Amino acid sequence: MTAVADDCPVAAAPRFGTRKAVLVVAALAAAGLAAVIAFALLSGEAGVATAFRARLVAPSFAHPFGTDALGRDMLARTLKGLALSFRVGLFAATASTIIALVLALVAASGPRWADAIVAYLVDMTMGLPHLVLLILISFAFGGGANAVIIAVGLTHWPRLTRILRAEILQLRGAEYVTVSRNFGKSPLYIARQHFAPHLVPQLLVGLVLMFPHAILHEAGLTFLGFGIEPTTPAIGVLLSESLRYLTAGKWWLGLFPGLALLMAVLAFDAIGNGLRTMTDPRGSQS
């Protein structure tokens, strides 16, 4: 009866495919980001202490990123600024992800009017100019790191809400879920075994990819003067301070913090990509 070909050889997967490359890049990015955080935690006074003998020194071996108008080491300030950005990004992105998950669950599982309200909220938040909304919320909460976290957290959920809502609706209608129910599986089993493996990767990737947005918006807000206090080393503060010295030819004050911000954003992108590759069975061979 069995005319199925017996044990046809399966070609071995390529040794170093795109999947591995993506994962290696993601791991490197994660290590780099971890190093930044470790430095910020361990560096103590570096970058905060002033040294008036070494004001506005161009990049050298002693100060790879140069020093600012108060003689503070720009490398230390940049790394501390990045670490602060990560903290803001972590809290804001987590808050946004939680909001997105709750709204998506309500929209996809609740009554029709709940779905309509969520859709309206999503459209409203996406329809308003992002930066204006950020400035308004941040201003209303009195500025500072906490206000920035609240502002970024309250504005970054709509895209993920849409993705999760669509995913939940699709899962609810999926034939394999009905089949599972027909095999006598409980709603809890279906939620954990069928729904979670689809939703958790979306959540994780969504969370990580929200980071760069959050960091950029934090820097933007701070640059415009609505964010973190100018005494704290934050990337936005460094960039806005550098403006005053750029025309005087002190290029390192703006270039290095800007580049560091760019690298951090790209690193989070790489990690998000790596997570997606890792959790998608379709990528398991490429």
Add this chain to the structure above:
Amino acid sequence: MLEARGISFRYGPREPLIVRGFDLAVAPGEVVGLAGPSGRGKSTIARLLARHLRPTDGVVTVDGAVVPARGFNPVQLLSQSPVFAVNPRWTVRRIVNEAWTPDADAMRALGVRQAWLDRYPHELSGGELQRLTILRALAPGMRYLVADEITSMLDPLAQAEIWAALLAVVKERALGLLAISHDAHLLGRVADRVVTV
């Protein structure tokens, strides 16, 4: 005896009736064919019988008792596209084991190879997946199978193999089988009697 007693179905209160007062009985060990042109509700009937949809009117009974809304259903559906009937993020082993753990004989009878079990659904062909969904449906408590165009997307050779394997199991376990198809020749070959909608 699997029975449909006057089942009707519509998708919403203002939608037209897709199935209107349909009656059917399938005895254990019997293969009944269900034929009819497209759009007559054959697939809807299949889904109503297997509890994938609840009838707007009428009841589906097994041995005279209404099938409960929850718990293991002795009536299982096999659909035209097995791709949608399996979770794409699960391995084949997990997919089959969700219903039961088949022994080597059960696997061999359907031409399912051990090597497939460690793969993901997208790594198997349509015919291979269809064999797996059949294998999964053969769980111990299952007594009636509703096969909705299960081989219409396969080539004649695979079609013949799958039907021969399925009919052998149906005979051996005295299962009731409702075979739905456009193909009058196919139904003529596999069914004891054919009902037309």
